[in-house]
Amino acid sequence: MRVNQPAGKYYSTDYLKELCDLWDFRGSGVTNMHGSTGDIILLGTTTKQLEQVFWTLTNDMGQDLGGSGSNLRTPSDCLGQSRCEYACYDTHALVYFLTNEYQDELH
Numbered sequence: 001m002r003v004n005q006p007a008g009k010y011y012s013t014d015y016l017k018e019l020c021d022l023w024d025f026r027g028s029g030v031t032n033m034h035g036s037t038g039d040i041i042l043l044g045t046t047t048k049q050l051e052q053v054f055w056t057l058t059n060d061m062g063q064d065l066g067g068s069g070s071n072l073r074t075p076s077d078c079l080g081q082s083r084c085e086y087a088c089y090d091t092h093a094l095v096y097f098l099t100n101e102y103q104d105e106l107h
Contacts, residue, residue, distance in 0.1 A: 026049045
C-alpha cells in the first residue's frame, strides 16, 4: 500500500507512531520509507484488511493515499523555503496544488 508523504517529508513523531501502530495491527509491520515513488510503502497484509486500513488512513488520520498510476506518480518536493535560504518559490504549495489538480491521474 502507498501512503502519500507530507510536503518536504516533515513528519511528527505522533504521526509516525500512529502509522506504525496501524501497520502492526492491520499488516506485517514492514515498511519502506520513501521507496522508488517517494511514498511510504506498507508491505504485506491480507485483502480483508485493506478497507480497514484505507478507512483509518483517510478518515481517522486525514492522510491521502499514494499513487502509482500510469499517468502520474505521487509528486514530492524538497524542503524548499522551510530550510533553504536560496529557494525561489514555495515548493510545498506547488506540490499541494499539483496533487489536488491531478488527483485523477494519480490513482
